[in-house]
Amino acid sequence: MNANQPFLKSWVKNNTIGFIIAFLVYTPIAHGLTGHHTRDLSSGQLIAHSVGLVVVSALVFFFQKRVLKHYIEISSKRIIASIILFVSLFWFGYYQRFIPDGPDYDILFAFLVLGSGSWLGLLSFKGRSLQLIIALVAFPIASFLGQLILYTMVVGLELFELELQTSIIDETIVWLSVGITTGLIGGWVNGKMLTKVLPDRRN
16 A cells, blocks of 8 residues: 555545535524625625634644644644635635636635645645646635536536525535535545655654
């Protein structure tokens, strides 16, 4: 067995569990406290969503740290900075008008941080630029894939309907589809790249 195979398995598992728990909590906070919304958010809705995003990133980073702590030292300051950057990039993607309408840029931008905030700069990718790029974009691409799969099932195949403006359950289904896909596929691709540069296990 490859020496880093246990890491990859644990990395995928912990990311997936982290995303599931995070998004089961996110929707009740973001939408349950202040209700559903249009594109324009009230101050209360902005705060509620931001709190939910902090919880999401904190949980995902917690589960990632459970795996990475055996290889590298991850400080609390790094986690806090990554949480702040995650929330900031989410809102930048939500409100930016530079890029034409298309995918959910808030998720794409923010998930760059979820996939790299815990290890970027702590692992050396010297001479492995391609692997670094793949590791960085794995989470955003996987999150988009999750949205695309759900869109195909709902709109293309009309297998079921989702009432995103009235149902917290349906909203949770959307976020879980993004999270699970990111944890499984994004976690596997991202983790596969990390195994190439991991130092020896410390404990």
